[in-house]
Amino acid sequence: xxxxxxxxxxxxxxxxxxxxxxxxxxxxxxxxxxxxxxxxxxxxxxxxxxxxxxxxxxxxxxxxxxxxxxxxxxxxxxxxxxxxxxxxxxxxxxxxxxxxxxxxxxxxxxxxxxxxxxxxxxxxxxxxxxxxxxxxxxxxxxxxxxxxxxxxxxxxxxxxxxxxxxxxxxxxxxxxxxxxxxxxxxxxxxx
Numbered sequence: 001x002x003x004x005x006x007x008x009x010x011x012x013x014x015x016x017x018x019x020x021x022x023x024x025x026x027x028x029x030x031x032x033x034x035x036x037x038x039x040x041x042x043x044x045x046x047x048x049x050x051x052x053x054x055x056x057x058x059x060x061x062x063x064x065x066x067x068x069x070x071x072x073x074x075x076x077x078x079x080x081x082x083x084x085x086x087x088x089x090x091x092x093x094x095x096x097x098x099x100x101x102x103x104x105x106x107x108x109x110x111x112x113x114x115x116x117x118x119x120x121x122x123x124x125x126x127x128x129x130x131x132x133x134x135x136x137x138x139x140x141x142x143x144x145x146x147x148x149x150x151x152x153x154x155x156x157x158x159x160x161x162x163x164x165x166x167x168x169x170x171x172x173x174x175x176x177x178x179x180x181x182x183x184x185x186x187x188x189x190x191x
Contacts, residue, residue: 021136024129026063026186027055033182040179047166050084052128053077054179056135057162061155062183064139065148068158072142073165079138080131088131091124155183 031037031051040051053076060066068076098120101113148154159175 021133022063023056023059023136024132026059027132030055030058030179030182030186033178035178036182039176043176047168049166050077050080052080052131052135054162057158058155058179058183060139060143061158062151062186065151065154066143066146067149067154068161070161070164073161075142076135076138077165080134083131083134087127088124091120091127095120095124152184155180
């Protein structure tokens with residue numbers, strides 16, 4: 001998961017930057033919960049899934065009680081596809097490419113490679129935050145007027161819709177359990 005550069009947002013909170021959205025704060029907290037990062041990264045590797053979209057689906061359900069249908073998921077994915085592919089994945093590939101140099105203590109450039117990898121990792125996080133801001137702004141335009149559903153049901157439905165978008169065959173009870181639990185715990189802490 002990575003961060004976002006400031007964008008002008010009409011709904012930015014006073015005292016916060018434009019990219020400091022409730023969705024970003026949710027993502028940081030939930031992703032840091034025990035086992036969630038590993039669970040999300042496993043889905044990223046096995047399905048080619050965009051973790052930011054998965055977190056968005058979780059946020060919409062667990063925090064806002066909004067159910068996303070297949071069209072919503074497809075529209076959100078289309079919105080960020082170019083950015084995610086061209087920027088986020090490119091930065092991730094550079095960061096991963098630098099890792100072996102970063103670990104080779106015999107390489108005289110190890111220190112420089114480690115410093116560069118740290119900068120690329122920060123840029124990757126910024127790129128992910130921009131992607132999340134794009135999703136947040138889209139959701140304000142597209143989802144704000146939706147009726148709320150029970151949060152647990154909306155969360156489960158949204159995770160299923162997201163996994164179906166990536167052609168994952170998942171039983172009803174097999175949504176990412178750690179992500180689901182952390183998302184519901186986040187909302188109960190906020191309530």
